[in-house]
Amino acid sequence: xxxxxxxxxxxxxxxxxxxxxxxxxxxxxxxxxxxxxxxxxxxxxxxxxxxxxxxxxxxxxxxxxxxxxxxxxxxxxxxxxxxxxxxxxxxxxxxxxxxxxxxxxxxxxxxxxxxxxxxxxxxxxxxxxxxxxxxxxxxxxxxxxxxxxxxxxxxxxxxxxxxxxxxxxxxxxxxxxxxxxxxxxxxxxxxxxxxxxxxxxxxxxxxxxxxxxxxxxxxxxxxxxxxxxxxxxxxxxxxxxxxxxxxxxxxxxxxxxxxxxxxxxxxxxxxxxxxxxxxxxxxxxxxxxxxxxxxxxxxxxxxxxxxxxxxxxxxxxxxxxxxxxxxxxxxxxxxxxxxxx
Numbered sequence: 001x002x003x004x005x006x007x008x009x010x011x012x013x014x015x016x017x018x019x020x021x022x023x024x025x026x027x028x029x030x031x032x033x034x035x036x037x038x039x040x041x042x043x044x045x046x047x048x049x050x051x052x053x054x055x056x057x058x059x060x061x062x063x064x065x066x067x068x069x070x071x072x073x074x075x076x077x078x079x080x081x082x083x084x085x086x087x088x089x090x091x092x093x094x095x096x097x098x099x100x101x102x103x104x105x106x107x108x109x110x111x112x113x114x115x116x117x118x119x120x121x122x123x124x125x126x127x128x129x130x131x132x133x134x135x136x137x138x139x140x141x142x143x144x145x146x147x148x149x150x151x152x153x154x155x156x157x158x159x160x161x162x163x164x165x166x167x168x169x170x171x172x173x174x175x176x177x178x179x180x181x182x183x184x185x186x187x188x189x190x191x192x193x194x195x196x197x198x199x200x201x202x203x204x205x206x207x208x209x210x211x212x213x214x215x216x217x218x219x220x221x222x223x224x225x226x227x228x229x230x231x232x233x234x235x236x237x238x239x240x241x242x243x244x245x246x247x248x249x250x251x252x253x254x255x256x257x258x259x260x261x262x263x264x265x266x267x268x269x270x271x272x273x274x275x276x277x278x279x280x281x282x283x284x285x286x287x288x289x290x291x292x293x294x295x296x297x298x299x300x301x302x303x304x305x306x307x308x309x310x311x312x313x314x315x316x317x318x319x320x321x322x323x324x325x326x327x328x329x330x331x332x333x334x335x336x337x338x339x340x341x
Contacts, residue, residue, distance in 0.1 A: 047222035048213035051121075052113055052190070053078040053234050055210050056226040057095040063241040070100075074340065077235035082109030082191060091206065094133045098204035099194060108194040109150070111207065114341050115188040116272070118153070121214070123182035126151075128190055129175035129218045133206040141202050142169060148193040149176045156184035166195060169205075175218040187341065237272045243280075243334035249289075250335070251327045255319040261288055261296075263327045266310045267337075275337040277301050277313065285333030288317055288325040296325065301335070311337060 054061045054077045061077040069075035069088040076095065081088060085100040086108060097110050115121070128149045134140050151163040161183075165176035180188075190212055194203060211220040242250050242265065253263030279286055279301055288296040300316040319325065329335065 047219040047224070048127075048215055048217070050223065051115060051126075051212040051214070052210060053116075053238075054231055056231075057207050057209060058093050059226050059228050059231075060090060060095065061228070061232050061235045062090065063235070063239060065241075065244065074239070074338075077232075077239060079111060079113050080340075082112045086110050086194075091135070091138060094135065094138075094206040094208050096135075096138045096204060096206050097192070098202070109191040110194050111210075112189055112191040115190065115212070118185045118188040121180050121188065122185050123180060124214055125177060125179050125216050126212060126214060127175060127177045127216055127218050128212050129173065129220045130192060130210045131208045131220060132169060132172045132174075133208045134172060135206050138204060138206050140169060140172075140206065141204050143203070146195050146203070147174070147205070148195050149174065150191045150193040151178060151180075152187075152189040152191070153180070153185055154187040156186060158183065164193065173218075173220070175220075177216045233269055236267070236269050238339045240267060240271070240275075240337040241334050242337070243329040244332055245329075246332060247328060247330050249326050249328045251313070252324065253288075253313075253315070253327060254324045255317075255321050257321050259316060259318060261298075261315040261317045261319060261325060261327075262304060262312060263288075263315060263325075264310050264312045265327070268309055270308045271306055271311070271337065271339045273339045274303055274306055275311070275339040277303055278336040278338055280333045280335075285331045286327070286329055286335070288315070288319070289328055290319055290325045291323055 063077055066075075067090050069081065072081045072084050072086065074080045075088045076090070079088075087098045087100065088111070089096040089098070099108065099110070128151070130149070132140055147169065148164050148166045153161040153163075155161065161181065163178045165178075167174035167176065192207075192210075209220060209223070211218075211223065213219060242248070251263040251265035253261055255261050283298055286298050286301070288298065290296050296317045296319055298315055298317045302314045304312040304314045306312075313327075315327070
């Protein structure tokens with residue numbers, strides 16, 4: 001009976017401690033639901049929000065719809081490769097990241113993401129973690145001390161700052177915690193980095209989940225299942241692909257004069273900044289359906305403005321002032337709206 005009373009007192013104290021922590025949590029950003037909260041060691045009933053986008057490789061947001069990405073630059077949504085010779089391949093239940101043979105670079109950022117609102121993380125502790133999957137067809141092949149978790153930070157009126165922690169994969173999980181200096185930060189990029197790749201052959205890992213969170217505890221294993229629809233909308237604040245099917249009508253507009261057509265495309269979301277417009281080639285696959293079912297060729301496309309739920313394009317095309325038209329894509333063509341930094 002005495003032991004039961006002691007256990008009940010311990011339980012109540014733990015509940016009260018958790019309640020106090022939850023009551024005192026200090027949100028940095030209400031809109032994006034970022035919290036600074038650390039629970040006592042061993043209390044695993046709370047998870048910190050993930051500051052990364054598209055972090056669950058079992059339900060990947062992949063608007064470009066490629067299964068394999070082999071060049072440096074943007075790949076699956078929100079992620080990019082920082083070096084040539086790195087391949088991102090979508091497999092069942094994970095993303096396989098590998099290096100092509102023959103690379104001589106000293107450091108290769110294999111999987112990278114820029115952080116939104118980096119200024120809000122100044123002076124805070126951050127924990128960066130990743131979970132891997134050891135597949136029969138794609139086993140983990142990483143040399144000793146060759147994989148690192150890295151932070152690249154840019155500051156106002158100062159030199160770039162780099163934090164890097166070399167990690168050994170234990171129980172298919174790696175994790176590191178850093179303390180961001182209390183400075184004016186303009187950019188943060190987090191990366192899984194390959195160190196000294198010239199001496200490592202082969203090199204690959206199968207990534208399942210990845211997380212950046214405020215605080216010194218790794219709560220990656222406590223995260224609930226990802227909501228794909230919500231994650232897609234978050235990704236589309238920075239990148240949207242429109243089209244990619246046989247024929248797609250994407251917007252209605254009119255001719256301002258005999259050479260300029262203005263068209264508004266509904267998006268359902270406001271992009272983070274004015275995007276760059278990238279059209280698939282040839283440009284002849286983007287046409288305007290004018291009155292009388294005449295199809296007008298386009299010579300140039302640029303952004304006029306963005307709004308809460310759409311984008312307005314300026315299009316160079318010959319027509320009659322005041323006539324309306326429908327902007328359409330044919331032959332599986334697409335338009336990319338790219339607002340990544």
